[in-house]
Amino acid sequence: MDTYGKLYLIPTRLGDNPPLEVLPISIKKTIEDIDNYIVENEKTARRFIKRVTPSKSQPSLKIKVLNKYTSIEERNTFLNPCLTGISVGLLSEAGCPAIADPGADIVRLAHQMNIRVVPLVGPSSITLALMASGMNGQNFAFNGYLPIDKAERKSKLKSLERISSEQNQTQIFIETPYRNNKLLDDMIAILQPNTKVCVACDITLPTEYIRTMSAKEWKNKKEDLHKRPAIFILKKD
Incomplete structure (x- = not known):
């Protein structure tokens, strides 16, 4: 060797x-x-x-x-x-x-x-987003892509929300960039109003945008995420 x-x-x-x-x-x-x-x-x-x-x-x-x-x-x-x-x-x-x-x-x-x-050392969008989210960095899970089917996606989001609360575990996932806005809309509609949601997009770029708010607060603060690489994080206390 x-x-x-x-x-x-x-x-x-x-x-x-x-x-x-x-x-x-x-x-x-x-x-x-x-x-x-x-x-x-x-x-x-x-x-x-x-x-x-x-x-x-x-x-x-x-x-x-x-x-x-x-x-x-x-x-x-x-x-x-x-x-x-x-x-x-x-x-x-x-x-x-x-x-x-x-x-x-x-x-x-x-x-x-x-x-x-x-x-070798270098940027990971997943860890950088978690660092900047203000959510639990000692117990977290990366879930990849959520289901495309509307009913399945709703079920998955509710399941992740429940797990985050029961296990004090931050839930991280991604979406195809052209479906980012739809995913955020679904999160706002499906998650409980006080569930925290972080959106981190264009990480390390001049257009970087990272914000954590409750699902209720996101209703009044919409960022255009279309075709921008993004990480989504949720945590229910």
């Missing part, structure tokens, strides 16, 4: 701001040293690498694409360079790899292959 390459989990930006405004210099140094990458989208990955290290040779990059179309057989070969002493970088489309991200499958594979996993 000591002669194996490592799997580096390399965070990316949450939006189109200068990389080193939100990423530590260690990210730049790591990208300078690595030519093998596993990414969700080759075009955006190459653009990100070029923004971080403009002098890096693009033809030298060896990129494997990990998405819903990647077969298990293909995915299982992505870390083979590590077996010959070559390190590999795992990039997310936004934020931290393997957090609400398909990269978790690669990390699991690395452990199975006895390859050292090295997580």
